Amino acid sequence: MKAIIFDLDGTLVDSMSYWNHLNKDFMKTKGVEVSDEVNHKLITMSSRGALKFLKEHYELKESVDKLFNEMKDVIIEFYTNKVEPKENALEVLKYLKEKGYKIVIGTSTEEEFARIVVEKYGIDEFIEKIYTVENIGISKEEKEFFLEIADKICEKPEDVALVDDNHLALKAAREAGLITFGIYDENSKDVWDKIKGENKNSIEGLIELKEV
Secondary structure (H helix, E strand, O other): OOEEEEOOEOOOEOOHHHHHHHHHHHHHOOOOOOOHHHHHHOOOOOHHHHHHHHHHHHOOOOOHHHHHHHHHHHHHHHHHHOOOEOOOHHHHHHHHHHOOOEEEEEEOOOHHHHHHHHHHOOHHHOOOEEEEHHHHOOOOOOHHHHHHHHHHOOOOHHHEEEEEOOHHHHHHHHHOOOEEEEEOOHHHHHHHHHHHHHOOOOEOOHHHHHHO
16 A cells, blocks of 8 residues: 545535535525435535535536535635544544655545645645546546546555545446455444445544554
8 A cells, every 4th residue: 555545524624414415405595305315325426426416416507616606715714614533533634644645635526625724723734636526527436536546646546545525436446357345434323334344444434553
């Protein structure tokens, strides 16, 4: 293992409870009730991607740009004032960097939002780059997302690990040939048994990465 891709939301920062409700709550302002099935499909999409899907699925009249601009201030306020790092996140990142691993973030969150919390807590001191669904142009449900990152950091997929709390992203990473570490998050506890069953390196908390 030479490089590690960390997911952001639900892995390095505690924010998934917010994301799980954001699209549902926003769509209520449009008079639309988003089903759990539809909401689940949005988890690995960027905010713009999710809004594009919702616009088409529910035949909304507003443009994606208009919808995004309405939602943007809410997201910025959340990342600025409410999101905090997961327990031991900074300690573990520092440890892994000192061990010589390349460390990057691979997230569905737009970079402009991710950077708010990454810079606020000094996470940027330990990572080389933030790769997003938006700037890669591929969903985290697709193995190509992770193959593209491996290529960009000049490493073979089999030498790259993913740490993520989402079973769909982990599945895509395994298909790409990466080493996968499923990590527990309270907001994905309903699929934790599935994650543990599919990812032999699954961990309860970030601190366990110091034992790798």
